[in-house]
Amino acid sequence: MALFDPKAKIISGYERSIDDRTSSIRKYYDEIGKLYYDQYKDMNVDNTKDINTRCEAITRLSNEIEDYKLKILFERGLKKCPNCGTENSLEYGFCFKCGTKFDEDSANAPKTSVIDETPAAEPEKEEAAEEKKEEEAPAEEEKKDEE
Numbered sequence: 001m002a003l004f005d006p007k008a009k010i011i012s013g014y015e016r017s018i019d020d021r022t023s024s025i026r027k028y029y030d031e032i033g034k035l036y037y038d039q040y041k042d043m044n045v046d047n048t049k050d051i052n053t054r055c056e057a058i059t060r061l062s063n064e065i066e067d068y069k070l071k072i073l074f075e076r077g078l079k080k081c082p083n084c085g086t087e088n089s090l091e092y093g094f095c096f097k098c099g100t101k102f103d104e105d106s107a108n109a110p111k112t113s114v115i116d117e118t119p120a121a122e123p124e125k126e127e128a129a130e131e132k133k134e135e136e137a138p139a140e141e142e143k144k145d146e147e
């Protein structure tokens with residue numbers, strides 16, 4: 001069994017979270033399409049509320065995905081320029097491409113604004129992923145034998 005870089009493990013956890021949300025979003029899109037069609041077909045049907053709930057969920061999930069992307073960047077020692085979107089090293093005070101000044105705290109871990117399930121809030125902690133055990137291993141092609 002290969003020894004994994006703990007950071008790689010954290011990153012793949014984030015990537016899995018992104019995948020989960022991406023498929024949820026896809027599911028909601030499907031449902032919205034159906035709800036909208038049912039409403040179109042039958043004038044007596046009003047699915048507005050159900051459609052709106054799903055639209056809100058999609059927005060929330062999209063924000064969470066953006067958060068995870070920032071966390072992945074952070075684990076890789078990168079941050080995104082808020083102006084041009086270029087990836088910069090965490091130590092940089094200015095964007096090397098457009099020169100935008102970064103906030104003082106831009107070198108710190110991204111804030112968990114919308115995601116509350118991940119305990120990655122304290123930057124001084126070495127790896128915050130301890131609490132989040134990888135119990136549900138991805139059902140990929142090859143299943144590596146977990147003790």
Ligand SMILES: [Zn+2]
Binds near residue numbers: 083095096098099100
């Ligand atoms: Zn920039």
